Amino acid sequence: MADAYWRYADPRQQVAVPQAAPAATPTPFKRPRPEFGGAPELVGYYPRDEDNTKHAGAIYASYDPYSQNGMPYAAAADPARTISGGRPVDDPRIPVHPSMDSRVMGYGGGRMDAPLPPDASNTLFVEGLPGNCTRREASHIFRPFVGFREVRLVNKDSKHPGGDTFVLCFVDFIAPSQAAVALDALQGYSIDEHDPEAGRLKLQFARFPGPRSSGGPRHRR
């Protein structure tokens, strides 16, 4: 029962990247297997859907890569795939209570009663990243968090001359509550495990949350 549940919960990832399986691709498997065209670096993170299907649920609890591309969810597109009583479970834009959303259990499970600070916003202001930190690298840190949208890096040089340049980071989330979870989880996070004092992340809510996330002038090709 529960097995079947997750077995049908899995197709989310299959439909999420439709362009990954062009007509030319032969599919020797029973079901079309996604080639992870959207996020190849995540291949190792996904369990093959043979046996540990319940683990898949646990992983989806923490990882929500599909909310970034604005892709329609399989659950929303195909009513037959809808789980959990007809509600499109994956719509993070709906501010559900953590207790209702199993995906939040990964990082936010213990704090469903955490009240949001009054200055909570969708955007986090992160400092403490090393000066050579890349956008990709910073994204790796925040992407696992539910509601993650995008990260923006800003290079600044220190006040007094001679100081080394540092990196500011603005991280957009879909909802302030989701930003709060990441803020709390990554507060004091050591970038470099060998030199813990070098990169301790300090996170706050950004003063002027301005998600330029979707549709902004990006150097896209």
Next chain:
DNA sequence: AGCACA
């Protein structure tokens, strides 16, 4: 300590 992009 530091808060940018539209």
